[in-house]
Amino acid sequence: MSESGSRIRSVEVIPVGLRYTHDGPPTGFGGAQWTTLRYALVKVCTDDGLVGWGEAFGYNVLSATVQVIRDTLAPLAVGRDAADIAGLMGSLKHTLHLFGRGGPTQYALGGLDIALWDLAGKRAGTSVAALLGGMRRREIPAYSSLMRMPDPAGVARACEKVLARGFTQVKLHEHTVEAVAAARGAIGEDAELMLDVNCAWTPGEAERIVEQLVPYRLKWVEEPIYPPEDFEALARLRQRVPVPLAAGENLANAWSFKAAIASGALDFLQPSVTKTGGISELRTILTMAEMHGCAVAPHSPYFGPGLLATLQLAAHSPLIGQIESFGVRLETPLFGPVGLPDARGVIHLPDGPGLGADPDPEVIEACRIA
Numbered sequence: 001m002s003e004s005g006s007r008i009r010s011v012e013v014i015p016v017g018l019r020y021t022h023d024g025p026p027t028g029f030g031g032a033q034w035t036t037l038r039y040a041l042v043k044v045c046t047d048d049g050l051v052g053w054g055e056a057f058g059y060n061v062l063s064a065t066v067q068v069i070r071d072t073l074a075p076l077a078v079g080r081d082a083a084d085i086a087g088l089m090g091s092l093k094h095t096l097h098l099f100g101r102g103g104p105t106q107y108a109l110g111g112l113d114i115a116l117w118d119l120a121g122k123r124a125g126t127s128v129a130a131l132l133g134g135m136r137r138r139e140i141p142a143y144s145s146l147m148r149m150p151d152p153a154g155v156a157r158a159c160e161k162v163l164a165r166g167f168t169q170v171k172l173h174e175h176t177v178e179a180v181a182a183a184r185g186a187i188g189e190d191a192e193l194m195l196d197v198n199c200a201w202t203p204g205e206a207e208r209i210v211e212q213l214v215p216y217r218l219k220w221v222e223e224p225i226y227p228p229e230d231f232e233a234l235a236r237l238r239q240r241v242p243v244p245l246a247a248g249e250n251l252a253n254a255w256s257f258k259a260a261i262a263s264g265a266l267d268f269l270q271p272s273v274t275k276t277g278g279i280s281e282l283r284t285i286l287t288m289a290e291m292h293g294c295a296v297a298p299h300s301p302y303f304g305p306g307l308l309a310t311l312q313l314a315a316h317s318p319l320i321g322q323i324e325s326f327g328v329r330l331e332t333p334l335f336g337p338v339g340l341p342d343a344r345g346v347i348h349l350p351d352g353p354g355l356g357a358d359p360d361p362e363v364i365e366a367c368r369i370a
């Protein structure tokens with residue numbers, strides 16, 4: 001039974017591609033050269049005239065995510081009570097589990113879940129952080145997450161620009177000791193430096209290379225080993241080398257984090273709100289992290305509702321020290337200046353209810369992928 005007015009009238013998916021520039025030559029992830037940042041906006045309307053916005057992971061698999069939302073998820077969600085987030089999301093996850101507990105099905109569920117939290121905040125006239133238990137801060141420190149550079153000199157130049165923009169923390173997507181040395185040389189001893197390897201190494205390679213990275217005082221090494229589920233190898237690495245490890249953006253759901261935490265390999269858990277199942281799933285992961293003494297460093301190279309959702313979680317949880325701000329500049333941001341770091345590398349929570357801000361309809365139309 002729907003509460004008065006909170007019945008879901010429609011679920012619309014809008015694929016967008018945001019044009020951007022960065023400090024190096026064209027590059028990308030997952031075997032593709034990127035020209036835009038591509039993801040799925042999820043727009044949920046209820047009978048009382050409210051509109052909630054979510055974001056589902058897309059990039060190189062955007063068309064698959066869009067299809068799941070349009071053909072599979074929307075028909076199941078329309079007519080249900082948007083106010084019963086736990087009941088609705090629990091039922092949809094159970095119904096759809098045989099089509100993938102990770103990947104596009106889970107991305108789609110996450111996009112819907114974020115929109116439901118946005119709606120819940122708008123209906124209550126308060127922020128998602130307040131709904132989660134309280135907003136403890138409105139300013140979130142961010143680190144600049146650089147795309148891969150062609151050589152160590154390019155890494156050094158990009159790092160200097162990051163510091164000039166006000167950041168005090170930078171993350172590299174590089175694979176070599178030389179690149180890390182160049183970054184540390186460019187940013188000095190005080191700034192924080194992280195390295196994301198995107199699962200490039202075997203366990204043996206990881207042990208040999210991470211050992212050589214010790215002098216550069218990395219805050220964490222992220223996903224050093226392929227495959228990302230090999231937590232036995234990650235735990236061995238963590239025991240042998242005194243460098244904190246981070247992972248989680250490729251874990252499918254909260255249950256996957258249970259095994260990751262139990263391995264003892266990870267200092268930082270990195271759930272991704274648009275990949276791992278939305279705000280509800282991240283809330284579970286935050287509780288698990290609290291019970292096992294892990295910090296949480298969310299994966300959030302986003303500029304849509306996924307970024308705002310991550311900010312709301314960070315505004316609420318003391319386990320989240322800093323969030324990821326993708327080291328690119330958008331031609332036309334979806335929220336104007338909202339969600340972009342200031343001259344100190346800090347992101348301010350927007351004031352509105354729910355996620356805090358709605359995307360600009362004109363920018364959506366300009367970036368919409370047919």
Ligand SMILES: [Mg+2]
Pocket residue numbers: 196198222223249299
């Ligand atoms: Mg990563």
